[in-house]
Structures are given as structure tokens and as C-alpha cells.
Amino acid sequence: MKASSISQQLAILRKYHLVKSHRQGNYIFYSINEPAILKVLDSAKEVFNNHLVQVKNALQKLE
Secondary structure, three states: OOHHHHHHHHHHHHHOOOEEEEEEOOEEEEEEOOOHHHHHHHHHHHHHHHHHHHHHHHHHHHO
């Protein structure tokens, strides 16, 4: 991704207080503002992985 695209995405996440940032010299460091967000992302990953397993199994049956 281009740096400008990442910057725009981070600005949106900051706007909604999903991430926080702090500057050190020329660098800006970002971190998750609310630890519960990680639980949501873990759950979304689990749902996605389960779907992939189902698709894989369906494709194997077609072989």
C-alpha cells in the first residue's frame, strides 16, 4: 500500500478513537486504544477461517 493510503486509514481510526498515536522525533507510533478491539478482530478471524475450511471441504468433494 502507498504511505498516503495508510495515513488516511490511520486518520480514520484515530478520528473514531480506535487507535492512539504518539510522536517521537520524526516517527509516529500507533497502538490500539481499546483492547476489546483485539477480541473482535480475533472473532472475525475465526469466522473467516471457518468459512475457508467449509469452502476447502466443498472444493475437495468436487475433485
